[in-house]
Amino acid sequence: DTAVSQTPKYLVTQMGNDKSIKCEQNLGHDTMYWYKQDSKKFLKIMFSYNNKELIINETVPNRFSPKSPDKAHLNLHINSLELGDSAVYFCASSRGQGAGGYTFGSGTRLTVV
Amino acid sequence: DAKTTQPTSMDCAEGRAANLPCNHSTISGNEYVYWYRQIHSQGPQYIIHGLKNNETNEMASLIITEDRKSSTLILPHATLRDTAVYYCIVTEGGSQGNLIFGKGTKLSVKP
Numbered sequence: 001d002t003a004v005s006q007t008p009k010y011l012v013t014q015m016g017n018d019k020s021i022k023c024e025q026n027l028g029h030d031t032m033y034w035y036k037q038d039s040k041k042f043l044k045i046m047f048s049y050n051n052k053e054l055i056i057n058e059t060v061p062n063r064f065s066p067k068s069p070d071k072a073h074l075n076l077h078i079n080s081l082e083l084g085d086s087a088v089y090f091c092a093s094s095r096g097q098g099a100g101g102y103t104f105g106s107g108t109r110l111t112v113v
Numbered sequence: 114d115a116k117t118t119q120p121t122s123m124d125c126a127e128g129r130a131a132n133l134p135c136n137h138s139t140i141s142g143n144e145y146v147y148w149y150r151q152i153h154s155q156g157p158q159y160i161i162h163g164l165k166n167n168e169t170n171e172m173a174s175l176i177i178t179e180d181r182k183s184s185t186l187i188l189p190h191a192t193l194r195d196t197a198v199y200y201c202i203v204t205e206g207g208s209q210g211n212l213i214f215g216k217g218t219k220l221s222v223k224p
Binding site for chain 2: 004033041056092105
């Protein structure tokens with residue numbers, strides 16, 4: 001069973017489009033995260049949700065809007081996609097906010113053309 | 114910003130122990146040392162973490178110096194599948210901490 005699953009795995013889209021990436025975890029964790037890994041391979045946290053509440057919102061354009069319908073899901077919606085949004089996006093979850101033992105998904109490679 | 118310093122890259126012969134160092138001289142008393150790795154094109158994978166004492170699990174051992182200013186991750190018998198980028202991360206283990214990744218060490222295990 002996949003612990004943290006993201007869909008789609010690959011996403012190619014044109015500038016200006018709106019797209020969503022879905023994330024689901026079946027670990028019973030309370031906290032979920034979105035990370036962005038750019039072309040230089042730096043992993044940066046974008047958002048953190050604890051029990052459906054936004055905890056961390058790093059300096060991310062407001063075109064990015066996370067949505068958590070329940071604590072097992074954290075979806076990422078991106079409006080007006082730009083070339084610079086091209087990256088690999090990883091979803092993760094943990095038992096508690098900031099607690100160790102994060103489990104990451106396999107990533108979604110977003111390419112904006 | 115990452116609070117750790119790691120070598121950019123290291124090589125290790127297959128079957129030998131891989132010892133990956135990490136400096137965290139500004140670590141505070143309530144901060145843990147975590148290790149993750151990222152194999153090419155995969156999501157990061159948790160390896161081990163510790164506060165003061167040395168820790169061991171099925172994947173690796175973590176040796177933390179007495180002053181806690183540095184640590185070493187040990188993979189006792191490296192295999193080709195251990196080739197990855199290894200991240201040493203210092204963070205509070207409770208409600209305030211979150212993982213901030215630095216550049217990590219690219220470990221290449223060679224036949």
